[in-house]
Each structure stands twice: as C-alpha cells, then as structure tokens.
Amino acid sequence: MLSAKPAPAGVSEADWTKKKNFALGYGYWMQGVIHSTQNKFAPADAALRKALPLLEANRQLLPGALFHLGLANYKMEKIPDALKFFNQCAATPSPFQAQAKKNILAIRREYVVR
DSSP states (O other), X not given: OGGGOOOOTTOOHHHHHHXXXXXXXHHHHHHHHHHHXXXXXXXXXXXXXXXXXXXXXXXXXXXXXXXXXXXXXXXTTOXXXXXXXXXXXXXSOSTTHHHHHHHHHHHIIIIIOO
8 A cells, every 4th residue: 555655745755755665664574574483484585575675775674684584595495595695684783693694604514515
C-alpha cells in the first residue's frame, strides 16, 4: 500500500520518497529478522533482499540485514551468498561485526578446506 501512496500535501516528492523507502526498508528488515529468528530462512532471505537497497544508507539496520542474510544463505547451503553477506557485514562496524568474522572463518574451514 505504501509504495503506491502519493506524497502528502506540502511534502516534496524527494522527501516523500526518502520517508517511504525508509518505512518499506524497515518493514522488510523487520519481517526478515523475525523469519530468521524463527528459522524460516527462505522467507527471511526474500524479505531481507528487498530491504537491502532501501537500507543502503542506514548504518543501524544494514549490518543486521547483512548478518541475517548471511545466516539464512548459510542455512540454505548457498555458501557463496552467505560468504558475500557475512563479508559485507564484517566490513561494517556494528555489534554483528565480530560474529560475522567468526562465521566467515568457520564457513571457510567447513567448505573451502575440504
């Protein structure tokens, strides 16, 4: 519904797009994290992939999205994607950074050094 809603009176199109994108990104992020914590990894992956382009500038939500995308893809055995998302997460200062680095090492030990 929100994506089709026109800008309210007195709000510029640019400001409305920014506000709308934040709300949509936050909603997809929330949905993805909830699915991830419920071990529903395919829906988590779908929601978080929708959230990513909308959260690019959000340094608070982006690391969590990347971390949960890494986890979901690992659990779905999509190892290249898991490593990609964990690497992006590990490159961003956040509470997820240290664990993302550990996950990268564990995945490399498990899948690359066989």
